Amino acid sequence: xxxxxxxxxxxxxxxxxxxxxxxxxxxxxxxxxxxxxxxxxxxxxxxxxxxxxxxxxxxxxxxxxxxxxxxxxxxxxxxxxxxxxxxxxxxxxxxxxxxxxxxxxxxxxxxxxxxxxxxxxxxxxxxxxxxxxxxx
Numbered sequence: 001x002x003x004x005x006x007x008x009x010x011x012x013x014x015x016x017x018x019x020x021x022x023x024x025x026x027x028x029x030x031x032x033x034x035x036x037x038x039x040x041x042x043x044x045x046x047x048x049x050x051x052x053x054x055x056x057x058x059x060x061x062x063x064x065x066x067x068x069x070x071x072x073x074x075x076x077x078x079x080x081x082x083x084x085x086x087x088x089x090x091x092x093x094x095x096x097x098x099x100x101x102x103x104x105x106x107x108x109x110x111x112x113x114x115x116x117x118x119x120x121x122x123x124x125x126x127x128x129x130x131x132x133x134x135x136x
Contacts, residue, residue, distance in 0.1 A: 015058070018057035026118055027114060033045045034110075039110055040093060043093070047088060047089075054077075058134065062129075068133075088120060090117075092117030092118075095117065096113035
């Protein structure tokens with residue numbers, strides 16, 4: 001493989017590792033937030049927790065220094081992730097409703113729906129951050 005392809009492949013792998021860790025924080029924190037808020041609100045709060053983790057890992061582990069200031073990076077990161085939040089929220093909520101409708105136990109339906117929702121925007125987020133947030 002050519003060095004540029006290897007570098008892009010390595011970057012995507014680092015994105016997957018960082019994103020998986022941030023997703024685990026997102027997923028796990030939803031259970032904590034669900035103790036105090038509704039599922040719908042807990043999904044949003046967990047997303048913000050994962051978002052913060054994801055930005056820090058992406059900034060220091062995945063992407064090289066961009067041409068943007070840190071503030072602009074944060075704003076672009078937030079913008080790209082608002083698209084991901086919409087995808088995550090819609091998939092989580094509608095899938096949970098569907099699963100509960102077909103008699104999956106509520107706790108299992110919420111966990112499976114939220115996990116699926118988190119995974120759904122993986123590719124769109126990668127390209128959004130590569131070409132917008134952390135553009136070289």
